[in-house]
Amino acid sequence: MGVKVLVVDDSSFFRRRVSEIVSKDPDLEVIGTAANGAEAVKLAAQLKPQVITMDIEMPVMDGITAVREIMAQTPTPILMFSSLTHDGAKATLDALEAGALDFLPKRFEDIATNKDDAIKLLQQRVKALGRRRLFRPITPRPAVTKPAVAPTxxxxxxxxxxxxxxxxxxxxxxxxxxxxxxxxxxxxxxxxxxxxxxxxxxxxxxxxxxxxxxxxxxxxxxxxxxxxxxxxxxxxxxxxxxxxxxxxxxxxxxxxxxxxxxxxxxxxxxxxxxxxxxxxxxxxxxxxxxxxxxxxxxxxxxxxxxxxxxxxxxxxxxxxxxxxxxxxxxxxxxxxxxxxxxxxxxxxxxxxxxxxxxxxxxxxxxxxxx
Missing domain, CATH: 3.40.50.180 (Methylesterase CheB, C-terminal domain)
Known part of the structure; x- marks a missing residue:
């Protein structure tokens, strides 16, 4: 039986695209899709997927909040999709700190120059996460006050x-x-x-x-x-x-x-x-x-x-x-x-x-x- 995957994104096109790519691998199975974080939290509890792919910016509940909720209620390996921007980087790091395990660029041309390579990499990442155990999220620490210059x-x-x-x-x-x-x-x-x-x-x-x-x-x-x-x-x-x-x-x-x-x-x-x-x-x-x-x-x-x-x-x-x-x-x-x-x-x-x-x-x- 393949790794069970829940696909979460507010774009119906992207949900369909990711679902198609995941389903092409005989070792993977899409068991559900969600259009926002709130739906993802509910379906994670109902369907018990082995891996969740998660967008960051979504209506109703964003991806970072959804990660926190899922990790608190139904801990599941989560792969984030992120934009390659400064804000996208900060949001992705927030998601990782909340408990997500991995991330990939949302634009497939940013994953790999070759389309087939990008598809293969996405499938590999999902399968790898489906095989792994989970760890507790990091509790954020307060910033540390340090000298303005690099210390000797x-x-x-x-x-x-x-x-x-x-x-x-x-x-x-x-x-x-x-x-x-x-x-x-x-x-x-x-x-x-x-x-x-x-x-x-x-x-x-x-x-x-x-x-x-x-x-x-x-x-x-x-x-x-x-x-x-x-x-x-x-x-x-x-x-x-x-x-x-x-x-x-x-x-x-x-x-x-x-x-x-x-x-x-x-x-x-x-x-x-x-x-x-x-x-x-x-x-x-x-x-x-x-x-x-x-x-x-x-x-x-x-x-x-x-x-x-x-x-x-x-x-x-x-x-x-x-x-x-x-x-x-x-x-x-x-x-x-x-x-x-x-x-x-x-x-x-x-x-x-x-x-x-x-x-x-x-x-x-x-x-x-x-």
């Missing part, structure tokens, strides 16, 4: 954390290796925005290393995502720009549609943003950033591969591992999609598989962040 190591040492991280199972189960690091690198895709927020909001202001983040995300989304993380985290988070000198306690998010690399400069290295090969499947690409880090920083890297579809990060992790770096993967049970972590684990590159709720604590203990 000295500046960070005099700022006290307002909310110290509570001990977790990681303290008992994961012992630090004693290895010294110069960089933390994180790669992720589907499910990554929520996973990154859970991890980064737990890192203290005095976290001792720069952090590189590669999240598969459109160009319109990364500025809003970086700004949101920066407002929630005690560390600084910014969308990376060419020429950024890496600073401890600052996270650099690869800009959508581009590639993030490292070059020599300053005491920790400098960011270099390039357009990259037009034929690359991922922009930004975890493999490219990890490979660049392996050449500049060598073995002094703690690299973490989080939830995501596909195998991006495996070859970059292979290069890092060859240089002596430490590779960790998120465990299967806590992933939205286990593809990327599974790829590095199956290749024998990851030394630990760690639950998402334990990851921040493990990172801090391993890298001397507390």
């Amino acid at each position: 190591r000295t500046a960070m040492s005099v700022v006290k954390d307002k909310a110290p991280v509570q001990p977790s199972r990681a303290k008992a189960s994961i012992r630090p290796s004693g290895k010294k690091y110069k960089l933390l690198a994180i790669g992720t895709s589907t499910g990554g925005p929520v996973a990154l927020q859970r991890i980064l909001t737990q890192l203290p202001t005095h976290y001792p290393h720069p952090i590189l983040i590669v999240q598969h995300m459109p160009a319109a989304f990364t500025p809003a995502f970086a700004a949101r993380l920066n407002g929630l985290c005690k560390i600084n988070v910014k969308e990376a720009q060419s020429g950024d000198t890496l600073q401890p306690g600052c996270a650099y998010l690869a800009p959508g549609g581009m590639q993030m690399m490292l070059e020599r400069g300053g005491s920790h290295g400098r960011v270099k943003i390039v357009a990259g090969n037009a034929e690359m499947n991922y922009k930004p690409c975890v493999d490219i950033t990890f490979a660049s880090a392996s050449k500049l920083v060598g073995g002094d890297v703690l690299a973490v591969v989080l939830t995501g579809m596909g195998a991006d990060g495996r070859e970059g992790a292979r290069m890092l591992k060859g240089a002596g770096a430490t590779i960790w993967a998120q465990d299967e049970a806590s992933c939205v999609v286990y593809g990327m972590p599974q790829a590095v684990t199956a290749a024998g590159l990851s030394s630990k598989s760690i639950a998402l709720d334990d990851m921040a604590e493990a990172i801090m203990r391993e890298s001397g962040g507390q």
Whole structure:
């Protein structure tokens, strides 16, 4: 029996189009459609779909409110459709924070240049979500007051954390290796925005290393995502720009549609943003950033591969591992999609598989962040 799908959109044309695409896959079955969020909440309870595709802007009840209601009453994996605009990015991030698991551009030409590829990707995403368990939505945290400029190591040492991280199972189960690091690198895709927020909001202001983040995300989304993380985290988070000198306690998010690399400069290295090969499947690409880090920083890297579809990060992790770096993967049970972590684990590159709720604590203990 196929994955049961509920399609929600106020446009009858879009409901019909998505339903047709989903139904073409023998492993998927559309069991209902809704024209607004209120109908979606009602049908989710009645029909018990395994996946819901959800529009954001709708009459009666918008998609974000519907996500909150569904996650409170009938928790179901939800795939959002979003416009590639600044407002669309903010709304999509709100939906993910409310409990949605994934998103795709609403215009199919924005999903992929080839129509067949766009259709295949939509079907793959729906099937992937239909196989996964659900996790509790993130409770929004108040914005953190921080210095107006990116802190240096000295500046960070005099700022006290307002909310110290509570001990977790990681303290008992994961012992630090004693290895010294110069960089933390994180790669992720589907499910990554929520996973990154859970991890980064737990890192203290005095976290001792720069952090590189590669999240598969459109160009319109990364500025809003970086700004949101920066407002929630005690560390600084910014969308990376060419020429950024890496600073401890600052996270650099690869800009959508581009590639993030490292070059020599300053005491920790400098960011270099390039357009990259037009034929690359991922922009930004975890493999490219990890490979660049392996050449500049060598073995002094703690690299973490989080939830995501596909195998991006495996070859970059292979290069890092060859240089002596430490590779960790998120465990299967806590992933939205286990593809990327599974790829590095199956290749024998990851030394630990760690639950998402334990990851921040493990990172801090391993890298001397507390």
